[in-house]
Amino acid sequence: xxxxxxxxxxxxxASPYVRRVDLALKFKxxxxxxxxxxxxxxxxxxxxxxxxxxxxxVLVHNGKPIVESLVILEYIDETWKNGPRFxxxxxxxxxxxxxxxxxxxxxxxxxxxxILKTDGEAQxxxxxxxxxxxxxxxxxxxxxxxxxxxxINQENVGLLDILxxxxxxxxxxxxxxxxxxxxxxxxxxxxxxxxxxxxxxLHVVKGALPPHEKVVGALKFMRQNALNxxxx
Amino acid sequence: xxxxxxxxxAWGSPFSRRVEMALKLKGIEYKYIEEDIxxxxxxxxxxxxxxxxxxVLVHNGKPVAESLVILEYIDETWKDSPILxKDPYERANARxxxxxxxxxxxxxxxxxxxxxxxxxxKAVEEASELLQFLENELKEKRxFGGETVGLLDIAxxxxxYWLGVFEEASGAELLTREKFPKLCNWANEFVSVSAIKENLxxxxxxxAYLRNRFGVGTTSK
Numbered sequence: 290x291x292x293x294x295x296x297x298x299x300x301x302x303a304s305p306y307v308r309r310v311d312l313a314l315k316f317k318x319x320x321x322x323x324x325x326x327x328x329x330x331x332x333x334x335x336x337x338x339x340x341x342x343x344x345x346x347v348l349v350h351n352g353k354p355i356v357e358s359l360v361i362l363e364y365i366d367e368t369w370k371n372g373p374r375f376x377x378x379x380x381x382x383x384x385x386x387x388x389x390x391x392x393x394x395x396x397x398x399x400x401x402x403x404i405l406k407t408d409g410e411a412q413x414x415x416x417x418x419x420x421x422x423x424x425x426x427x428x429x430x431x432x433x434x435x436x437x438x439x440x441i442n443q444e445n446v447g448l449l450d451i452l453x454x455x456x457x458x459x460x461x462x463x464x465x466x467x468x469x470x471x472x473x474x475x476x477x478x479x480x481x482x483x484x485x486x487x488x489x490x491l492h493v494v495k496g497a498l499p500p501h502e503k504v505v506g507a508l509k510f511m512r513q514n515a516l517n518x519x520x521x
Numbered sequence: 522x523x524x525x526x527x528x529x530x531a532w533g534s535p536f537s538r539r540v541e542m543a544l545k546l547k548g549i550e551y552k553y554i555e556e557d558i559x560x561x562x563x564x565x566x567x568x569x570x571x572x573x574x575x576x577v578l579v580h581n582g583k584p585v586a587e588s589l590v591i592l593e594y595i596d597e598t599w600k601d602s603p604i605l606x607k608d609p610y611e612r613a614n615a616r617x618x619x620x621x622x623x624x625x626x627x628x629x630x631x632x633x634x635x636x637x638x639x640x641x642x643k644a645v646e647e648a649s650e651l652l653q654f655l656e657n658e659l660k661e662k663r664x665f666g667g668e669t670v671g672l673l674d675i676a677x678x679x680x681x682y683w684l685g686v687f688e689e690a691s692g693a694e695l696l697t698r699e700k701f702p703k704l705c706n707w708a709n710e711f712v713s714v715s716a717i718k719e720n721l722x723x724x725x726x727x728x729a730y731l732r733n734r735f736g737v738g739t740t741s742k
Binding site: 353355357360381383384391429 | 617
């Protein structure tokens with residue numbers, strides 16, 4: 290059965306999108322080969338596997354590529370039915386989780402990237418927007434778990450948990466580079482923050498997140514690049 | 522048990538029509554509520570407080586928003602006439618292309634039809650590159666879903682019908698038979714399916730609406 294489940298992940302260490310897939314594979318205990326891509330010099334394999342977007346992450350399963358992190362997460366959940374199920378059985382709960390996953394992906398995370406890449410008034414405006422989105426997310430989390438959120442462990446992590454860790458897991462590095470708090474445990478995000486802290490205690494998560502200094506370095510680099518090209 | 526299915530939609534919206542197409546394909550009865558998007562109803566705002574947009578499906582009082590999320594919900598709840606394969610790889614493929622259409626194609630098509638004159642040629646080129654990906658994806662299949670209409674066909678309703686209408690309204694030329702023979706054939710097949718045909722907004726009404734809202738386009742004669 291050696292060829293049955295050959296899995297490889299093409300990624301970049303600092304990419305939160307890649308982090309999502311990395312976490313998913315680790316939570317399910319799926320053995321895989323990791324291929325670090327140099328994004329300034331993408332491998333011909335990456336371009337072959339993702340000709341449309343030419344981006345990481347790419348999951349390759351028995352030679353077949355799957356791209357787009359949220360699509361990959363659902364593929365992993367449907368293919369490997371052991372370990373935690375990232376989406377529950379009930380169609381309505383699945384719809385709620387997909388809705389909020391898309392919200393975190395597009396409304397929250399993409400704006401966080403903008404915050405990193407801008408300064409001054411433009412940045413201030415986006416910070417306010419993210420704060421509003423986080424308030425909505427807090428309400429969303431409450432609506433998915435009206436009876437309260439079950440205690441997290443490695444057997445019951447879900448899709449949203451993976452998104453929360455990949456988006457906010459390096460919050461200390463984000464705060465250091467930006468000089469501001471994005472996720473506020475007191476005002477906007479008490480539930481989100483307590484969930485994040487619980488997730489960060491999990492063995493798999495501790496092993497998966499890159500060291501603080503490395504993330505700070507990568508974020509500083511991205512920010513400098515973006516600000517430099519903006520002022521040209 | 523009395524099932525109550527409400528759909529808040531807008532007659533001209535491809536996103537709203539996607540949901541109707543899926544419901545009709547599965548023979549599901551529902552009550553349709555037309556929303557005036559310039560004057561949204563309190564019900565809509567209650568059922569979709571986050572985005573305040575249509576479509577919203579309300580099933581026995583529980584709202585589901587975002588057209589692609591709704592399509593998957595419909596497929597998982599009413600299992601007759603499935604619109605997604607059981608195979609995880611094919612499902613991933615359909616989801617990938619549906620996102621591609623929503624995140625990349627729509628805005629590119631829009632730019633090519635109603636963008637700035639000086640950017641027109643470049644916009645057409647970009648939109649054509651994206652359409653080429655879909656042309657290649659179709660291969661020799663009758664529908665994106667294979668022998669029957671699937672989730673990706675429904676998501677591609679923008680290409681199958683609305684694109685032609687945008688072209689006529691704005692004068693832009695994108696989906697030519699010469700460049701995209703497979704997509705053109707597919708579009709004809711798609712709009713001939715009765716569950717789809719019954720759910721297309723009237724062409725003239727849509728053209729008038731688009732011209733009124735976005736102008737007559739960069740290449741109008």
